[in-house]
Amino acid sequence: MVHLCQTHALGGHATAEIYASLAASGDFAPANTLPSYAPHTVIQPIHIDISLDFRQIEQKRAKARIVHTLANSAKQNSSVPRALLTSLKLNGVGFSGMDVRGDGLGSWTYDGKEVSLYWNTPFGPEERRTVELTYDIIEPVTGLFFEVPTKEYPNRALHAITDLESERCRYWLATVDFPVVRTTLKINLRAASNLMAIANGAHVGQTDHDDGSRTTEWKLDQLCPSYLICFAVGLFEEVVDEEVNGIPVKYYAPKGFAHGDIKRAFDLTPKMLRWLPEKVGLAIPWPKYYQIASPHVGGAMENISLVTWGSQYLMDENYAPDRQLQIQLTNIHEMAHTYFGDLLVIRHFEHVWQKESWATYMEACWLEDNVSQDEFVFELLGNAERYITETEDYMRPMVTRTYGTSWQMFDNHTYPGGGWRIHMLRKLLGDESFWAGVKDYVNTFQGKTVETDDFRKCLEKASGINLVKFFDQWFYSKGYPKFKGEYNYNGDKKQVQITLEQTLADKAAGIPIFDCTVEIEVTCEGDEKFTGEVIFNSETRSQKATVVIPVRKGKPTIVRVDPDTKLLCSLELNPGEDILGNTAKSGGDVISRVRAYKELIKIGSYTALKKVQETVAAEPFYGVRIKVAQALGKAKTDGALKILIAMLKAEKNATCAFTIATELEIRDDKVREALLEYLKGKDLPYRAHNAALQALGVQRNKEDLKFLLSVAQDSTKIGQHAIVRSGVLRALGKTRQPEAFEYLLTRLTPGAEPERARPSIAAAIAIAAQWQPAPGTKRAIEALCDLLKDEAPDVRLTAIHYLCSANLEARGALSTIAATKPLWDLRDWSVVQEMTKALRESPAQGPGGSSQQLKTLMKSVEELEQKLRKLEEKEKEREAKEKVPEKKENADEKKEAAATPVQA
Numbered sequence: 001m002v003h004l005c006q007t008h009a010l011g012g013h014a015t016a017e018i019y020a021s022l023a024a025s026g027d028f029a030p031a032n033t034l035p036s037y038a039p040h041t042v043i044q045p046i047h048i049d050i051s052l053d054f055r056q057i058e059q060k061r062a063k064a065r066i067v068h069t070l071a072n073s074a075k076q077n078s079s080v081p082r083a084l085l086t087s088l089k090l091n092g093v094g095f096s097g098m099d100v101r102g103d104g105l106g107s108w109t110y111d112g113k114e115v116s117l118y119w120n121t122p123f124g125p126e127e128r129r130t131v132e133l134t135y136d137i138i139e140p141v142t143g144l145f146f147e148v149p150t151k152e153y154p155n156r157a158l159h160a161i162t163d164l165e166s167e168r169c170r171y172w173l174a175t176v177d178f179p180v181v182r183t184t185l186k187i188n189l190r191a192a193s194n195l196m197a198i199a200n201g202a203h204v205g206q207t208d209h210d211d212g213s214r215t216t217e218w219k220l221d222q223l224c225p226s227y228l229i230c231f232a233v234g235l236f237e238e239v240v241d242e243e244v245n246g247i248p249v250k251y252y253a254p255k256g257f258a259h260g261d262i263k264r265a266f267d268l269t270p271k272m273l274r275w276l277p278e279k280v281g282l283a284i285p286w287p288k289y290y291q292i293a294s295p296h297v298g299g300a301m302e303n304i305s306l307v308t309w310g311s312q313y314l315m316d317e318n319y320a321p322d323r324q325l326q327i328q329l330t331n332i333h334e335m336a337h338t339y340f341g342d343l344l345v346i347r348h349f350e351h352v353w354q355k356e357s358w359a360t361y362m363e364a365c366w367l368e369d370n371v372s373q374d375e376f377v378f379e380l381l382g383n384a385e386r387y388i389t390e391t392e393d394y395m396r397p398m399v400t401r402t403y404g405t406s407w408q409m410f411d412n413h414t415y416p417g418g419g420w421r422i423h424m425l426r427k428l429l430g431d432e433s434f435w436a437g438v439k440d441y442v443n444t445f446q447g448k449t450v451e452t453d454d455f456r457k458c459l460e461k462a463s464g465i466n467l468v469k470f471f472d473q474w475f476y477s478k479g480y481p482k483f484k485g486e487y488n489y490n491g492d493k494k495q496v497q498i499t500l501e502q503t504l505a506d507k508a509a510g511i512p513i514f515d516c517t518v519e520i521e522v523t524c525e526g527d528e529k530f531t532g533e534v535i536f537n538s539e540t541r542s543q544k545a546t547v548v549i550p551v552r553k554g555k556p557t558i559v560r561v562d563p564d565t566k567l568l569c570s571l572e573l574n575p576g577e578d579i580l581g582n583t584a585k586s587g588g589d590v591i592s593r594v595r596a597y598k599e600l601i602k603i604g605s606y607t608a609l610k611k612v613q614e615t616v617a618a619e620p621f622y623g624v625r626i627k628v629a630q631a632l633g634k635a636k637t638d639g640a641l642k643i644l645i646a647m648l649k650a651e652k653n654a655t656c657a658f659t660i661a662t663e664l665e666i667r668d669d670k671v672r673e674a675l676l677e678y679l680k681g682k683d684l685p686y687r688a689h690n691a692a693l694q695a696l697g698v699q700r701n702k703e704d705l706k707f708l709l710s711v712a713q714d715s716t717k718i719g720q721h722a723i724v725r726s727g728v729l730r731a732l733g734k735t736r737q738p739e740a741f742e743y744l745l746t747r748l749t750p751g752a753e754p755e756r757a758r759p760s761i762a763a764a765i766a767i768a769a770q771w772q773p774a775p776g777t778k779r780a781i782e783a784l785c786d787l788l789k790d791e792a793p794d795v796r797l798t799a800i801h802y803l804c805s806a807n808l809e810a811r812g813a814l815s816t817i818a819a820t821k822p823l824w825d826l827r828d829w830s831v832v833q834e835m836t837k838a839l840r841e842s843p844a845q846g847p848g849g850s851s852q853q854l855k856t857l858m859k860s861v862e863e864l865e866q867k868l869r870k871l872e873e874k875e876k877e878r879e880a881k882e883k884v885p886e887k888k889e890n891a892d893e894k895k896e897a898a899a900t901p902v903q904a
Contacts, residue, residue, distance in 0.1 A: 001337075001356075001410075002166050002330050026396040029407060034453075035401035038180040038348035042084040043123055045176060046071045052137075054191040054233050055213055058161055060146040062137045064095075066174055069130050069183075085122035090115040091167075092174030095135040102131030140418055142825040143171030145296035147234070147254065152751030157254030157763050158195070161236020163301055166349065166406045168825055171227035180449055181222035186602045190215040198252065199231035200304050201225060202287035207479065222285060222304060223447055225345050230303030232292050239263050243463045244273040247284055252292035253314060261314045261720075265327055266291055272332050279365065280339050281439030289335075295755070298332050300338030302359070306805050312721045312756070314882040319720050320686045322654035325371070329363040329379075336362035339442050339449045349406040353475075354450055356410065357418025363417065369431035377565050377590040378623035379425065383416030388480070388570055388626050390417075395511070396476040399452050407827040420568040421474050427566040428470070429463045437462030449451035467534060469515065473538075479504050481509035481536070483518070483670070485573030496522050496556055498573075499546040500534045504552070509902055513538040520547055521563045523552025552568040557582045560592040576598050577860045581611035593619075594627040601631045601640065613646065622653040624846050629656065633663025641666060645674040654685035661691035665734075672699040679707075686719040691728025697731030705737050722756035729757060733764025736771035744768065748783055750790075756876075759798040762787055766802030781810045788820050793828065796820065804839045811839060 106120040148358030181676040189197035286305035341355030390412040441458035497787035532549035582595035732740040769780030787799035
């Protein structure tokens with residue numbers, strides 16, 4: 001699946017932002033966490049008949065009749081404990097009216113979480129028996145979601161849909177809810193005849209009933225783990241695309257979505273269905289390839305033959321230029337799970353990288369084969385950054401059995417961190433051996449469960465290379481090579497010397513010295529290139545390694561480290577402003593250019609930033625401009641702001657414009673002027689519009705309040721998925737103005753704002769609260785506490801997130817938050833617990849104590865930043881004047897001297 005953390009940039013998804021912030025908690029596995037293991041599979045389901053009656057769908061109810069065919073997987077019983085042959089536990093949470101019957105069943109119990117089955121006689125070798133369960137599903141906490149029109153939101157399209165990863169099937173289906181158990185399926189869905197009913201597998205038929213209802217039957221002959229079972233019942237739009245090799249391709253979304261928006265999101269599906277089997281060496285094994293969107297799906301999920309998506313992925317013509325490529329990557333990610341996760345199922349969650357890392361890497365491969373090399377490398381760069389950022393908060397091995405909940409394994413170690421390790425294996429073995437090993441792996445283990453070493457052995461078989469040490473270091477150990485480099489050029493000897501040090505290596509912490517070869521390329525005057533290698537061998541136990549590269553014909557002009565993008569690493573290396581400037585301009589690969597820009601911005605001098613300004617204005621690839629904008633925003637100097645402002649004025653790429661506007665959340669008169677000018681534009685991209693509004697709110701200029709309120713009340717400026725409306729609501733909170741705060745409090749009532757915007761209202765109120773007169777914080781806390789009863793989980797999560805934030809310090813809300821436990825599944829309750837942890841452990845403060853301290857500190861920091869920028873501006877003005885030549889030889893030089901230089 002595509003995790004919420006991976007998709008929060010889609011625009012205003014509050015839950016995703018919260019998951020992303022929690023990734024920085026630094027507490028992957030709580031103290032004393034025990035290892036997790038897959039359950040025994042002596043007696044296990046091998047087939048499930050699922051019959052669900054949705055004639056009470058408006059009441060968020062369904063009746064279930066579930067028939068499990070159970071089998072004894074042991075070929076002989078002599079060494080199997082009797083208890084494993086006479087009992088079985090099925091996961092099943094919160095069912096009513098449970099009744100169980102079965103072949104030879106002696107007794108059963110149900111405690112609201114598990115159905116325990118007991119037989120009087122043991123199963124014989126390979127014996128099969130059936131057990132039938134009937135029960136009612138009433139407003140399940142998770143797993144099965146109901147969308148029902150209300151007075152406040154009458155345009156909702158009635159439907160029910162599943163979303164199950166990682167352990168949420170148990171909230172509607174009584175089964176063994178772990179991936180090691182896989183079954184074939186028959187799914188019967190009964191509902192009003194005007195509702196569609198779609199599920200895994202092939203459509204078998206339908207039966208109309210006298211009461212106006214209809215039963216639709218689907219059958220899946222391939223083995224399916226519980227978390228990949230999927231169905232949807234309701235009012236849907238249907239878009240039919242071309243068949244691919246006999247496989248029908250269709251897309252669905254709730255009634256009311258435009259067919260063009262649906263097709264725009266999924267339009268490359270047929271092309272992908274042709275590309276992917278060629279890449280992995282096996283035809284798509286499913287009887288159909290359907291995709292369906294719903295507001296109740298967080299990211300996207302690879303259910304066998306019926307992929308589910310969050311409806312925020314659907315795109316109109318304004319949204320598409322910004323997000324279409326990223327959404328195509330989500331498409332190929334889920335399709336890649338056809339093989340990595342669906343056809344080859346992980347044995348248990350310690351091996352989750354074998355599905356999510358693979359799906360992540362196939363995104364990059366799609367870009368490489370179908371878009372451009374720059375996009376491929378840019379994707380690898382983003383993946384490296386996400387992984388490395390997470391390691392600053394916690395580090396874990398890729399393969400570990402010790403985690404708080406299985407959901408915690410779906411992090412940036414698993415997705416981009418694992419994807420990079422697959423890429424390194426490919427570069428180590430070469431394309432021919434690597435893809436041969438992959439094809440062998442897919443064909444050998446199709447229909448089976450897999451563990452990490454299964455993949456290793458297939459690669460070894462194809463290449464003849466022993467990969468045990470690689471896997472020990474990169475999969476079973478923590479960390480990655482973090483390089484600190486030294487550059488030296490000896491003009492007399494015509495030599496470049498580069499020394500790299502692995503600064504993270506720490507045997508006590510379980511971080512090895514990574515065996516790796518770092519390629520270096522030096523370009524000299526005349527464009528002649530020279531290469532060398534920095535080689536690390538863990539057996540020498542040295543964290544430092546050096547290479548001396550003989551060069552000829554002039555000084556070095558460009559230095560590239562790992563120019564062919566073979567190694568996951570971070571690098572600090574400053575070979576001087578001139579080389580950095582040349583590398584930024586003509587470095588060739590995306591990562592070398594980005595590194596050069598970042599070093600120049602870090603230097604921050606007048607001359608360094610002038611190089612950045614001049615070079616980025618001509619930078620052809622938008623991805624590099626994005627990384628430059630992020631680095632400039634982090635710097636926050638006056639010179640950096642001036643470059644950002646110039647970039648905003650010139651930028652035509654919607655995705656880059658969003659990044660630039662996001663980085664301009666800095667109080668500055670010049671920034672405000674630029675934002676006001678930008679916001680005068682017509683048909684602004686939604687996310688850039690959102691970000692620019694928020695940045696304007698940060699300026700806290702009272703004259704802008706009227707404008708922001710006008711946007712907040714303009715029905716033509718909502719934006720698809722309420723992206724623009726969400727932005728302006730947050731902008732109002734960031735103004736800190738009492739009038740804005742009072743307005744926001746009136747928007748909390750359901751129906752006052754689009755549903756997608758409601759989490760942003762909660763966030764905005766919390767942001768503004770601490771700056772209001774004395775009762776403001778209290779009123780905000782009361783308002784957020786009221787939201788804890790909301791039916792929407794993302795609204796509740798947002799409210800809890802801000803109640804637990806330092807600016808409110810709402811210790812009194814802890815009991816109210818604790819009372820919401822029945823509304824959450826185990827996965828999300830662990831998220832709530834993590835959010836409340838700091839608040840629970842913080843010392844009690846006096847009225848407004850901690851909040852007031854934070855408020856004072858924030859104000860002081862902001863004032864200090866402004867003073868520093870002004871001082872820097874004056875100093876750099878002086879520096880610039882000193883650099884202006886006293887005499888000008890011609891008109892061109894006079895014109896150049898009159899130009900306003902960038903100032904650091």
